[in-house]
Amino acid sequence: MAIRELKVCLLGDTGVGKSSIVCRFVQDHFDHNISPTIGASFLTKTVPCGNELHKFLIWDTAGQERFHSLAPMYYRGSAAAVIVYDITKLDSFQTLKKWVKELKEHGPEDIVVAIAGNKNDLGDIREVPMKEAKEFAESIAAIFIETSARNAVNVEELFQKISKQIPPLQNAEVESNDSFKLTRQPNPTTRRCC
Amino acid sequence: MRSRDSVPAANMAAEELPSDFDIVILGTGLAESVVAAACSRVGQRVLHLDRRSHYAANWASFTFNGLLTWIEEQKEESKPEKIEDWSSLVEEGEELIHLSNSDPASITNLQVFSYTSEEEEADEPNTIEEEKAAGEDAVKESSETESAGSKEEEDAGPAEEEEPAETEEEEPEADQPPTSPPSNQSEPVRKKISHAQLVKEGRRFNIDLVSKLLFSRGSLVDLLIKSNVSRYAEFKNVTRILTYRHGNIEQVPCSRADVFASRQLSVVEKRKLMRFLTSCMEETEEQTAYSGRPYSEFLRDQQLGESLQHFLLHSIAMVTEDTPTEEGLASTRHFLRCLGRYGNTPFLFPVYGLGEIPQCFCRMSAVFGGIYCLRHSVHCLIVDKDTNRCKAVIDSRGQRISCSHVVLEDSYLDADRKRTATPPRYLSRAVLITDASVLPSDPDQQISMVTVPPTTTGGPSVKMVELSSSTMTCIPGTYLVHLTCQSVGSAHEDLLPVVTRIFRTTEPQEEDRRPSVLWCLYFNMADGSALEVEGHRVPSNVYVCSGPDGALGHEHTIRQAESIFQKILPEEEFCPPAPNPEDIIYDGDNASPGEDRAAVENGGNQEENQEKEGNQEENQEKEGNQEENQEENQEKEGNQENQEKKGDQEENGVNQEPEE
Numbered sequence: 001m002a003i004r005e006l007k008v009c010l011l012g013d014t015g016v017g018k019s020s021i022v023c024r025f026v027q028d029h030f031d032h033n034i035s036p037t038i039g040a041s042f043l044t045k046t047v048p049c050g051n052e053l054h055k056f057l058i059w060d061t062a063g064q065e066r067f068h069s070l071a072p073m074y075y076r077g078s079a080a081a082v083i084v085y086d087i088t089k090l091d092s093f094q095t096l097k098k099w100v101k102e103l104k105e106h107g108p109e110d111i112v113v114a115i116a117g118n119k120n121d122l123g124d125i126r127e128v129p130m131k132e133a134k135e136f137a138e139s140i141a142a143i144f145i146e147t148s149a150r151n152a153v154n155v156e157e158l159f160q161k162i163s164k165q166i167p168p169l170q171n172a173e174v175e176s177n178d179s180f181k182l183t184r185q186p187n188p189t190t191r192r193c194c
Numbered sequence: 195m196r197s198r199d200s201v202p203a204a205n206m207a208a209e210e211l212p213s214d215f216d217i218v219i220l221g222t223g224l225a226e227s228v229v230a231a232a233c234s235r236v237g238q239r240v241l242h243l244d245r246r247s248h249y250a251a252n253w254a255s256f257t258f259n260g261l262l263t264w265i266e267e268q269k270e271e272s273k274p275e276k277i278e279d280w281s282s283l284v285e286e287g288e289e290l291i292h293l294s295n296s297d298p299a300s301i302t303n304l305q306v307f308s309y310t311s312e313e314e315e316a317d318e319p320n321t322i323e324e325e326k327a328a329g330e331d332a333v334k335e336s337s338e339t340e341s342a343g344s345k346e347e348e349d350a351g352p353a354e355e356e357e358p359a360e361t362e363e364e365e366p367e368a369d370q371p372p373t374s375p376p377s378n379q380s381e382p383v384r385k386k387i388s389h390a391q392l393v394k395e396g397r398r399f400n401i402d403l404v405s406k407l408l409f410s411r412g413s414l415v416d417l418l419i420k421s422n423v424s425r426y427a428e429f430k431n432v433t434r435i436l437t438y439r440h441g442n443i444e445q446v447p448c449s450r451a452d453v454f455a456s457r458q459l460s461v462v463e464k465r466k467l468m469r470f471l472t473s474c475m476e477e478t479e480e481q482t483a484y485s486g487r488p489y490s491e492f493l494r495d496q497q498l499g500e501s502l503q504h505f506l507l508h509s510i511a512m513v514t515e516d517t518p519t520e521e522g523l524a525s526t527r528h529f530l531r532c533l534g535r536y537g538n539t540p541f542l543f544p545v546y547g548l549g550e551i552p553q554c555f556c557r558m559s560a561v562f563g564g565i566y567c568l569r570h571s572v573h574c575l576i577v578d579k580d581t582n583r584c585k586a587v588i589d590s591r592g593q594r595i596s597c598s599h600v601v602l603e604d605s606y607l608d609a610d611r612k613r614t615a616t617p618p619r620y621l622s623r624a625v626l627i628t629d630a631s632v633l634p635s636d637p638d639q640q641i642s643m644v645t646v647p648p649t650t651t652g653g654p655s656v657k658m659v660e661l662s663s664s665t666m667t668c669i670p671g672t673y674l675v676h677l678t679c680q681s682v683g684s685a686h687e688d689l690l691p692v693v694t695r696i697f698r699t700t701e702p703q704e705e706d707r708r709p710s711v712l713w714c715l716y717f718n719m720a721d722g723s724a725l726e727v728e729g730h731r732v733p734s735n736v737y738v739c740s741g742p743d744g745a746l747g748h749e750h751t752i753r754q755a756e757s758i759f760q761k762i763l764p765e766e767e768f769c770p771p772a773p774n775p776e777d778i779i780y781d782g783d784n785a786s787p788g789e790d791r792a793a794v795e796n797g798g799n800q801e802e803n804q805e806k807e808g809n810q811e812e813n814q815e816k817e818g819n820q821e822e823n824q825e826e827n828q829e830k831e832g833n834q835e836n837q838e839k840k841g842d843q844e845e846n847g848v849n850q851e852p853e854e
Contacts, residue, residue, distance in 0.1 A: 041557075041558075041561050042425075062560035062561045063565065064556075064557070064560045066209070066565070066566075067209070067566060067567035069566040069567055069568040071249045071553040071556060072249075073427070073550050073553040073554060074553075076545075077428075105397070178430065179429060179430050179545045180428060180429060180536070181424055181425065181427070181428055181429070182415060182419050182424040182427075182429060182542075183419065183424070184419055
């Protein structure tokens with residue numbers, strides 16, 4: 001099966017559970033006290049989708065969202081973005097629009113957008129009605145799902161939904177046009193200078 | 195849930211920074227960003243600030259619209275700074291050093307020309323432009339008529355207008371017609387691409403303030419690979435080397451394949467060139483005999499013929515007529531060594547532009563706990579009078595943030611504290627958006643390095659980089675052309691002669707096949723290499739970084755960053771590889787966050803563990819490398835395969851994962 005690498009970037013206010021979602025998805029692990037973004041360039045997990053394998057490269061904000069200082073390079077080449085809010089914090093929902101705008105500004109044009117209302121295990125102190133969030137997501141043609149990283153609810157589903165929305169591989173003009181990453185042992189070509 | 199929970203974004207502005215760091219870094223240019231990454235990587239608590247709203251300082255790249263805004267800002271910046279009284283924050287035995295909060299000297303002589311017009315009146319664009327040119331150079335000097343300003347004024351012939359610009363910020367429509375005012379009068383259909391289209395598709399441009407390339411075996415490439423920062427960026431090969439000669443653009447054959455495929459070289463020339471390139475890799479007595487004498491003389495005596503001499507001097511060694519032979523040979527060898535590592539030319543260019551590179555290092559720093567805040571100024575350094583060390587900084591909100599070291603971009607220092615070369619040196623830059631390549635070819639997505647020897651005796655030699663849309667720096671159907679040279683006069687004076695020779699800025703004539711300029715920008719930037727390494731009037735734990743220099747590669751900056759890092763942390767390794775993604779373990783069990791500071795510290799600890807892992811990994815990798823190198827020589831694999839290898843390595847990494 002062909003492996004397709006898909007960059008996914010996470011957005012959302014500090015503390016809504018972005019890292020917890022990734023951690024649950026990638027390592028099926030939840031910890032109340034993670035100080036998560038330390039040391040993680042991005043995390044990866046491969047899931048089957050149709051006759052392809054999707055290898056998600058999930059980029060966390062590394063805290064750069066905290067003072068609103070995410071770099072444009074963060075968004076480059078993302079196939080999808082997950083914007084997370086906390087269903088128990090109205091503020092974090094209200095700033096969704098800001099993240100959507102930021103994504104429109106800096107993100108790739110054809111990016112798949114998913115909105116995740118996290119912490120739905122805390123329904124009793126919910127501040128954001130599901131209906132409202134869902135309507136908003138629909139209005140911007142985004143995937144919508146409520147998750148609980150803590151209880152492992154809908155986290156897999158979130159990424160499955162994203163997988164399904166990723167357009168099938170085309171002739172991939174842009175991707176195949178020979179840009180490359182620098183690696184430890186670069187290829188020696190048969191050509192030498194002289 | 196996590197106790198350090200959310201600060202709603204709405205209140206973001208109000209959130210205070212933590213108040214204790216190991217290292218405070220001001221400015222997000224390349225050198226500062228590399229230092230930030232290096233320090234965070236080995237567990238230092240880094241606060242990285244920039245007063246601007248964008249990353250990468252004078253290394254930044256902008257969307258088209260972003261660039262228009264930047265141009266505006268350059269003109270506005272000349273407000274006098276109000277000095278606030280922070281004396282209440284100063285304790286006994288301490289004194290303040292005030293920092294500069296604008297950067298009036300580094301960008302000067304800004305001029306913008308748009309050749310896309312609205313009406314069909316053909317000559318319109320030009321006339322506007324010329325008037326503009328006159329009033330316009332003023333744009334920048336105004337602020338502080340000191341070193342930079344005054345020097346530039348002389349050069350900037352047409353710019354006698356400049357006044358204290360604060361008083362008349364208007365700049366009567368000077369350069370603006372084509373730019374930011376919502377294009378009241380400049381959208382035509384004369385050209386295929388209108389100004390409106392440039393603006394509309396503006397976000398697909400990534401226009402660098404600096405024009406450089408990465409030598410495939412240069413220190414930046416080595417550092418990117420060594421540190422694993424290379425994960426964050428993708429690159430393209432520069433596909434051809436061109437040169438301007440006898441009024442034409444010609445391709446320079448440099449790899450073996452090029453030489454043999456070349457149609458402009460005779461068989462004899464091919465043989466001579468190959469022989470020369472082979473022989474110059476080793477030092478010979480003949481070469482030593484020319485030591486101290488110009489490389490051009492050495493070349494002349496090799497019976498190479500005029501065109502080969504031109505290629506070797508201007509395009510391969512990229513030196514001037516009077517560069518000494520040993521230096522010329524060293525550059526030639528460097529060029530040759532860099533061939534074939536990734537492609538047919540020695541150079542790489544980052545997809546989305548050079549401005550990505552500082553951002554990549556910032557991300558590495560953030561990933562290891564570095565705290566980032568743009569639009570945030572620091573007003574003063576607090577210095578202990580006895581030790582002459584900086585103990586803390588005061589930010590624009592009057593917060594006292596303590597630190598053990600400060601690294602800052604030179605523009606934060608007042609002129610009288612810096613030691614720079616006299617007279618000051620500048621780079622002349624032009625950025626052009628054109629509608630065709632300077633040397634059209636079948637696959638039209640070329641990335642070209644073009645060397646333009648001095649057009650007048652004593653004039654500057656110009657380096658030109660032409661980017662196609664495949665680099666994601668301009669829209670399909672356009673090319674982005676960067677010109678750079680050492681300033682002799684203003685950027686416009688230095689570069690206009692080259693621009694008008696190679697490009698068309700007037701109505702198309704029959705027969706004239708030169709690319710048309712749709713839009714262009716000229717400016718001077720302070721030459722970072724003019725900043726002295728030592729001798730600044732700053733406390734002993736304050737380190738000054740320079741902006742971009744005029745060389746094609748990044749050696750100056752990387753050397754500077756590494757040397758600063760070694761002064762701060764002499765015992766530590768510079769940018770050891772970050773662990774592979776698969777090796778990351780979320781280990782929070784013993785964490786007791788409470789508040790942000792705790793989270794940061796705790797991050798530091800955790801990071802130490804990771805570092806150990808990282809080292810192990812590195813050793814293993816080293817062994818691995820050797821094997822692979824051997825293989826490499828036998829196997830000659832291609833790029834793709836190579837990447838798969840990387841993949842394999844990563845998977846191996848998973849197996850090494852020590853614990854859960």
